Amino acid sequence: MAAQGETYRPAFPSKTKPHISTGIPFPAAAAHHVTNTFHASKVYIIVSNSISKTDNFTQLKKVLGDKIVGTRYGIKPHSPWDDLVETTNDIQKTGADLIITLGAGSLTDGVKVITFALANNVSTIDDLAKLAVEAKTPDLKPPQIPVINIPTSLSGGEYSPGAGATDTRTNHKAGFYHPSMGADLIILDPALSVSTPERIWLSTGIRAVDHCVEGLCSTDPKAGPESDKGFIEGLKLLVPNLLLTKKNWDAEEPRLREMMGVIEATKGLNMRVPMGGSHGIGHQLGPLGVGHGETSCILLPVVLKYNYEHGDEKVKKLQQKVLDLLWVKKLSKRCWIARV
Template identity: 30%
Template sequence: MTFWQFNSAAELRGDWFFPTETRFGGGRISELAGILDQHGIKRPLIVTDRGLKSTPIPECILSLAKASTTALLWAGADQNPTGQQVTEGVTAFHDHKADGVIALGGGSGLDCGKSVALLAGCGGDLWRFAYPRSLETQAERSSVPIIAIPTTAGTGAEVEASGIITDTSKPVKAGIVNLSMMPRVVIADPELTLSLPQNLTAWTGMDALSHNLEAVLVKQFHPMADAIGAVGVRMCHDWLPRAVNHGDDIVARSYMMAAAIMGATSFVKGLGAMHALSHAIGALVGTQHGLTNAVLMPYVLQFNRTAIETPVAALARYMELEPSFDAYLSAVLDLSERVGIPKRITDIGVARQDFERLAVMALPDFNAGCNPRALDVAGLVSILESAS
């Protein structure tokens, strides 16, 4: 473990200004009232998901925010938030006469909160911001400020300008994209993840790995993202088992929270077949996002093998493994086993008769076009078949 030089909560602390202002470290949630004041936010709407509502965290955030503002808590997002829920959040925003959003939670609360802030500021129909239509609406900007507070170490949604929202009329998980969705300030306090259950720690942590890994393997010249993603991959392999098996270990939780931020920072390059299929499966079957990526991971690596052998061998070398594709694949299989990831997609409720439909849904996903090996329906079906 000598690769990592910082081994106490006091050392694992920092103020970062890339990709957005980030206050990182245990206990930093206590800075919330001052941050709201600094940004002139007097009436924030705290947007979170129903799952988190059953924990003490939202009430704790509400009381911290109330030290300097008239804050209101709205916990209307599902595990896979929908366009209807974003609209309801916008109504709550206007009813409260809010002037800012505190996006709180894992991916669900953060993505819903950022989408609420976008639509509250711009008005109209949410879906005009869904990729690829978002390419034509980038000139529109919301001025509603967002303060992001992650409660999981996985999605990294706190440091990126998009959100995944389900359009239940299709159904499809749409990528809502607008630069004004980038939070002004992130409070990344690993203490908020200490009570995350073992399974969610594993699933969200594997999501962080999938972001760093898929981003590194996208064939696009972006050496900054590659460097961040490569370190993020190793961080997940080295620290996720400890975070899963020793949930109260603030050092492991801190490294995983950093790895999640790095994943979302590196995936400005795009992602790949793991996420394209995972979005389709999530929209149709409702599976947890990180778990779905985790189950798919070894099969997508094998499908892409001919296109990624060289960078995967380089990753293996960096991780001090034998520099080969097979050595890295073994490390993924070992990690999955250690954190309790099922081996087959049929184990998480995906039915064989839906494979063709899922492949058709995944192909237009905004990540499918970034996959290192060209995708078509037959290729996506072959991944699902190998994973069943």
């Protein structure tokens, strides 16, 4: 049930989770849903180190009060298994009945793996290894503890039931997947995102653009008119509004449209359309310490150029489709791209 002034709805019409919350400040939304939606009394918070030092975290603690039973300050980039097992064990001790993340990136992926680990009695790295996709362990239990994500970037991992996490013994990034993994509620607050460093906000936005472009350029049979709908709408919302945000950093309306663009892009991704070389190379660079958003900024143009020069007419035609979309006079009623 929505709070007064809040818009509360499913992110994807055909799925029961996640829901998204917009329209009211994130502390008010969190307090309302902790009590009225999840009926939780023991809240565990995973907060980024940088945000933990800000008034944003102070506000969240104030509204939740003595319902907070534990806090984890930061998960290192690319969700190292050591961090995830340590946090899993800490949450187990507190008896938490709800997890809130305040931040993005590794926190978002990390909590998906953590809830999966909690459901399957993980207490060591060896236990966690059994949950990885490549382990092919049968009869794994679905996550049970609900999650609220309050994201501070446009990385979009909160909309996916999969996650990547790095085995600290080998530096190999392994995949984790269960259809029940992921947030139950995502609270979107543009005002909160103003405090995100420009490099992170814009680069993660380009990561979402990368999803759209490589999705639209995919030659895989899974790609087609249905997946194109999400990628096209995502591109329409993301590109012009990222330009507007760069021009006017404090403007909140373009930020909210960018957040909606990430959801649209995810609709295409949820159809399992494979991504291309930009994503493939980027995933290899990630565990070496390069942010996925930054890899997209650098690699996407280069990969597109290579594919155009070496691809067949189908490849060129798909790229032209993206180019035509980017150069239309008007992308939506409120967003211009070629004239921003």
